[in-house]
Amino acid sequence: MPRPLEHVRVLDLTRILAGPWAAQNLADLGAEVIKIERPRTGDDTRAWGPPWLADKDGRDTREAAYFLSVNRGKKSVTLDLARPEGQELCRALAAQCDVLIENYKVGDLARYRLGYDDIRRVNPRIIYCSVTGFGQDGPLAARPGYDFIFQGMGGLMSITGERDDRPGGGPQKVGIAITDVMTGMYASLAITAALAHRDRSGAGQYIDMALLDSIVAFNANQILNYWCSGTVPQRYGNAHANIVPYETFATGDGHIILAVGNDGQYAAFCRVAGHPELADDPRFRTNPDRVRNRETLLPLVHDIVRRRASADWLASLEAAGVPCGPINTIAQVFENPQVCHRGMRVDIPHPLGVSVPTVASPMRFSATPVEYRVPPPLLGQHTREILGVLLGKTDAELDALADAGVI
Secondary structure (H helix, E strand, C coil), rough: CCCCCCCEEEEEECCCHHHHHHHHHHHHCCCEEEEEECCCCHHHHHHHCCCCEEEECCCCEEEHHHHHHEEEEEEECCCCCHHHHHHHHHHHHHHHCCCCCCCCCHHHHCCCCCHHHHHHHHHHCEEEEECCCCCCCCCCCCCCCCCHHHHHHHHHHHHCCCCCCCCCCCCCCCCCCHHHHHHHHHHHHHHHHHHHHHHCCCCEEEEEEEHHHHHHHHHHHHHHHHHHCCCCCCCCCCCCCCCEEEEEEEECCCCEEEEEECHHHHHHHHHHCCCCCHCCCCCCCCCHHHHHHHHHHHHHHHHCCCCCHHHHHHHHHCCCCCCCCCCHHHHHHHHHHHHHHHCCCCECCCCCEEEEEEEEECCCCCCCCCCCCCCCCCCCCCCCHHHHHHCHHHCHHHHHHHCCCCC
16 A cells, blocks of 8 residues: 555755655655765764764764654765755756755845745745744744754743742753754644645645744643733643642652543542542642642542552552552663554664664554654765656766856
8 A cells, every 4th residue: 555645756955854854744644855965065963973873883873863763764875965966966957846844044045046935936845844943034033053942932831840949940851853853843733734735626735844932832822821811821841830739749669641631530549549639628629629629639639649669559559440650761661561562663774784663653554554664874875866857867967066066
């Protein structure tokens, strides 16, 4: 069965994380993704090591783990876009593609005659997606930015981290570049929607994706709390602004997450804890009561939970239907039987003669499953293949381009 996007060819002019994440999603869905990289250096993240992929003798290669994490399923073509010859080749490739994704600074590609207006002249059906920090318009459009900046500017760090009045209090960023990842996810959804629109109308279009917009949208539930109450959301550490008890608790030998989502679960927790009276206490009977009286209830729960070991709590709470869980290291995640059963690690043969591990896509289809056929490419691995097959360049022409440093 053909995969959903096997009829789609993507020209990927992105680097680092947000754009490559979007392009990898499309590759997972079957699209042919042609990644354009700078000759000799490539995507910035090729140099973001250690750690590196090890060869068959256990020695480090120059394939950075960071690059490997977001570039599976792609073909690498090197082009110097600062050169007129490279720009001409890129336009010719765009004419053969359904989608173009780029994350250059606003206006940069237009200077090379590779902006949307330039590309749609040679390909009116193109879906052209730009990923930038602040979008294509507005007072900050020309400003560059990184994920960390947007976590702060977009409000996420104001609600992430321990409360100011507690040890270690203060704003914290999330442990991954979540603004980049979410922008990549929104971009791949927008691109597939634009392709569906083109299937009906025949018309391509331009997509303007901004990291700041994406992280603001990501904060929607906390924003609605603010708009509906007039109260600015604060940091609660591992606690929840709207549900109690819903946070981490120290046990006798570690920590667990207790996530009581409704009154029935709270009553079940109280029974497991050996304190059914806390379920009948009018201060704590309903979730609104518990939220109002969190400063009274939580010290009691903390004191109860630390009297038993983590494994004891997890077994008892799971049997009673109370949502709970451990706090795993990354290593422990891949020891979890559910994660193993779901096949979240996939090893793909790599051109260097080893297997490269990759985190499986969470998208599961009954008829068109994600397949992992193509590993993250070596720099320029497919340059001659793509330029020869798609653009009809001869070996002599390719040799001349290589000698001139264009490819």
